[in-house]
Amino acid sequence: DGGITQSPKYLFRKEGQNVTLSCEQNLxxxxxxxxxxxxxxxxxxxxxxxIVNDFQKxxxxxxxxxxxxxxxxxxxxxxxxxxxxxxxxxxxxxxxNEQFFGPGTRLTVL
Amino acid sequence: DAKTTxxxxxxxxxxxxxxxxxxxxxxxxxxxxxWYRQLPSQGPEYVIHGLTSNVNNRMASLAIAEDRKSSxxxxxxATLRDAAVxxxxxxxxxxxxxxxxxxxxxxGTILTVHP
Numbered sequence: 711d712g713g714i715t716q717s718p719k720y721l722f723r724k725e726g727q728n729v730t731l732s733c734e735q736n737l738x739x740x741x742x743x744x745x746x747x748x749x750x751x752x753x754x755x756x757x758x759x760x761i762v763n764d765f766q767k768x769x770x771x772x773x774x775x776x777x778x779x780x781x782x783x784x785x786x787x788x789x790x791x792x793x794x795x796x797x798x799x800x801x802x803x804x805x806x807n808e809q810f811f812g813p814g815t816r817l818t819v820l
Numbered sequence: 821d822a823k824t825t826x827x828x829x830x831x832x833x834x835x836x837x838x839x840x841x842x843x844x845x846x847x848x849x850x851x852x853x854x855w856y857r858q859l860p861s862q863g864p865e866y867v868i869h870g871l872t873s874n875v876n877n878r879m880a881s882l883a884i885a886e887d888r889k890s891s892x893x894x895x896x897x898a899t900l901r902d903a904a905v906x907x908x909x910x911x912x913x914x915x916x917x918x919x920x921x922x923x924x925x926x927x928g929t930i931l932t933v934h935p
Binding site: 714743745750751752753754755758768769798802807808809810811812813816 | 852854856861862863864865866869907922923924925926927928
């Protein structure tokens, strides 16, 4: 089936550790996005990429990094510089008018 | 990015129509109106979008005011599975009509559907 996969669904890390969240899509979409969602809030854009080897900062990029070496993959690294990393992270991709979202990764930093 | 205003919450009974309003008084000529919904602990799901004319699809209808400063998402017969947070979003396609417009999510409307 075509779609977006994110792994793992739940992730626990100790404070001060970097962690990388996986996002893979087989929809042949050029654009990919990372969002963060805090409880009771809407989604906020972290980074987005319109094409391989190119990406731009979103509204809350500080403390995060990304890479886009392949069209299918857009991993997000949450670094120790991110002050409040505990959140629900959502990856999405799009071709034209519609964004398709993955199931999300819930990150908890202890 | 242009902003939208939605009620925090709405309630409906099962099998009744639901009208979810959205105000976007600062909308620009290149902004498309998008609606997404999010079920608990899941990623958002596209519902519908439009520019000027009313739109219908299998999930819902979108009614856009003539001046485009407001719109209404219409669920014709609400079911329990329609209980979700509904987001009204303006997507700027840019001067070149690029397909990769970013989405800016507000807090949305929490829709509760009663059996």
